[in-house]
Amino acid sequence: MTVQKKSAGVWQIAPPHPATPPRRRNAPRLPPDERRTQLLDAALRVVGRDGLAQLTMQSVAKEAGVAKPVLYALYPTAPELVAALLRREHARGMAQVLGAMPTDLRRADPDAEFIGAAMGFLEAVYADPMRWRLILVHADGAPSDYREVLTAARDQLLARCIELLAVGIRVRGGPEDADIELIGTAMLGFIEVLGRMVLSNRQQFPPERLRSTVRALLRTIPRASDSTAPVASEDSA
Structure with missing residues (x-):
């Protein structure tokens, strides 16, 4: 909360600024070879759990803990x-x-x-x-x-x-x-x-x-x- 003087004898009380929502953390940057290893390890875990036929880009990105654009950058399909x-x-x-x-x-x-x-x-x-x-x-x-x-x-x-x-x-x-x-x-x-x-x-x-x-x-x-x-x-x- 802030109090500001607008004119003689006039004060304005302003509500506190809303808290800035925390920014979503992106996956840490990794060299391409390390990122490929991370993504393929995640894909293998998905396959082991759900089967090869059930592997999707979304499931692999979620398993790896990365945003889908990170996955698509190395494996477009x-x-x-x-x-x-x-x-x-x-x-x-x-x-x-x-x-x-x-x-x-x-x-x-x-x-x-x-x-x-x-x-x-x-x-x-x-x-x-x-x-x-x-x-x-x-x-x-x-x-x-x-x-x-x-x-x-x-x-x-x-x-x-x-x-x-x-x-x-x-x-x-x-x-x-x-x-x-x-x-x-x-x-x-x-x-x-x-x-x-x-x-x-x-x-x-x-x-x-x-x-x-x-x-x-x-x-x-x-x-x-x-x-x-x-x-x-x-x-x-």
Whole structure:
């Protein structure tokens, strides 16, 4: 409240100025790469909660705590946002798989390396179910070209598995005359099924519970009768 003298003997009492409403805080400015990470992390949380088909620009902006123009500045349309999310999660998933695979079986126990790689994959699925659901489970709302990316990446992964299997079978001493392509395809499909079991119920099918099943798969691939089969030399691999 203020009191002002207007003239001799005349005073005016003015009501207090209305409080200025607090200005809405904008999201802090971030470098573009950090902002993309923030937005894609928010999109992944939305997908994990609601499904890919229910992802909207509004839901992602709300989840990220930013105004929609901030989101539109980097991803002008929902399909572009979805494509960026799928590409990122697929690349990260493939890096996890390849990182768990052995690089050289010529001086190793192939069976132990296989178990280690399989368990590494299952533990990655267990740790990042939202990511792996986008890779291992058909995702409604995914663009058709993403399915082509998945197919191409799986073909490359299968080729790597067959390459390692050829060396591993030679090192472990059998089986002779093995159809390596058939065995590799079956083994990869088997491990993918176990991954989907983890996704279906992480409490019921934790990776450690599946370890014995992974070992059982190896028992279907016989070794040579001579358990002391020599290890392949570097020149022969």
